[in-house]
Amino acid sequence: MMNPVDGTGFSRESTAEVVTKLRCRNIWKIYGQRPDKALATALGGSEPPLTLKRRLEETGHFLALADVSFDVQQGEIFVVMGLSGSGKSTLVRCLSRLVEPTSGEVWLGGENLLAASERRMVEVRRKVMGMVFQNFGLLPHLDVLDNVAFPLRMQGMPPADRTAKARDMIELVGLRGRENSMPLELSGGQQQRVGIARSLAVDPELWFLDEPFSALDPLIRRQMQDEFLRLQQLLQKTIVFITHDIQEAFRLADRIAIMREGRIIQIGRPADILLTPVDAYVASFTEEVSLAKVVTAGSVMAKLPGNWDASRGHEVDAATPIEMLLPRSLAGTQTFVITREGEGPVGLLTSEIIAKVLANDTAQRVVR
Structure with missing residues (x-):
């Protein structure tokens, strides 16, 4: 690693005060009939991850997340990447409690979301979190304007106010003039722009994006990455972004968490991960990425x-x-x-x- 004092090393790019927006501590997710018992078994041993996973499978359990901890700073793009089955999508669903973790803590500011009631979590998901998924999730019977306004309608916002806000979001993502189009009349990239506009309509404090561009062809995907970076420059959201694409991760991330078999094996800035991979598995991900x-x-x-x-x-x-x-x-x-x-x-x-x-x-x- 180079030395930042003499100009030959890697230093943080901002001297601004670091504010932690999201804190995750010791998140476990085990599927099966007796997840609590399986967790006690996991916590009581010191087996290598693959050995533990196989032993739990022998008892009819599946280890999806194992002791995951990390912080996300306010205004940063925190990218979670890994191969299919590594646990990254399960993780983002546990953060929003669309999937209930077996154990752990998820702190949003000063509130532990895993201790919140279901009623409170509905409120958090409607007003505090924005979510964008791979399959767009648009309502096929609603036009673009009504799709974007839908979460505001669920909040009970008056019709005139939610229509005005939806129009602002549609213009923000570059779809002005398509307000009355139906989802099937839009290209894949346009549909995902609608999904992004809808998720931003509630002005979320925390923005989750789970493989949002993976269903798009390479050219459109690149354009959507550009659009995403433009929006972040304007809005400065706190973002957890899920991807399996190392090039995408390195292009978008302030920091990256690399997952394998339900565990985070390295967290760092793109340059740090590229220069100092913790093992051969991480190095194999980064070998095609140019340092420059x-x-x-x-x-x-x-x-x-x-x-x-x-x-x-x-x-x-x-x-x-x-x-x-x-x-x-x-x-x-x-x-x-x-x-x-x-x-x-x-x-x-x-x-x-x-x-x-x-x-x-x-x-x-x-x-x-």
Whole structure:
């Protein structure tokens, strides 16, 4: 790992105060006739994950989640990724209690959702959480406007108010003019935009997206990722995003949790996971990902010298991937001044730092 002080390492891209919005502690989900007994068995041993899972299966139980803990910071995109059957979709359903965990805690702010009544959880899902799923979930007998307004109708919002809010959301996702279209008249990408608009209509504090783009063809999927990033730039939601696609995870995430057999095996920023995978399983996920696409200018910048002349260097945003700066660096730009909205110049990026990133990427691939 490089050292952030001398400009050759990875540092956090924001100095803003970290506020934890969602805290998950020791979440277990075991399916079967006696999940509590199976959990006691699991907690009482020290078996490797695969051995425990197989032993529980012999008693008629299925281990879906095993001791999952993580925090999600306010305003971040927290991506949970893994192969089919790794437990990621079960996890997001446990967070919203669409599936009841066998054990654990889920804290939203200061409230433990696993201790909340079902009536309270209905209120939370209607007013606090937004959810988008792979299958769009649109009501086929309602047009776009009424689909988007549906959760507001369930809240009891007056018709004029919910129609106005729905129109705002439809315009936000780029579907102005399609308010009266029926779902079957829309393309897959348009249908998912309606689903996104509907989930945002309630102005959720917490936004869950479970494989929202996996049913789309590659070109539309890329466009929807762009749209998703645009919306997040505007809205700054706290997001848990589920995917099995490593390229998608690395493109969208502030941090990534990688799951296997119901457990989280590594959590980190994309660059950290790419450079320091905890094992061969994680390394196999990341071998096709280019470091230059993942590492941003703000994550490898050097500190500004005390006597720095603000007029020197080309300004670039801290979130700019190194890959986008390569042409200018090769053309002769020696120094970039790194800026961040609301803070002005925050660091320097030199051609030497960029060269080290590329050399590190090459070295990683040779090792693998």
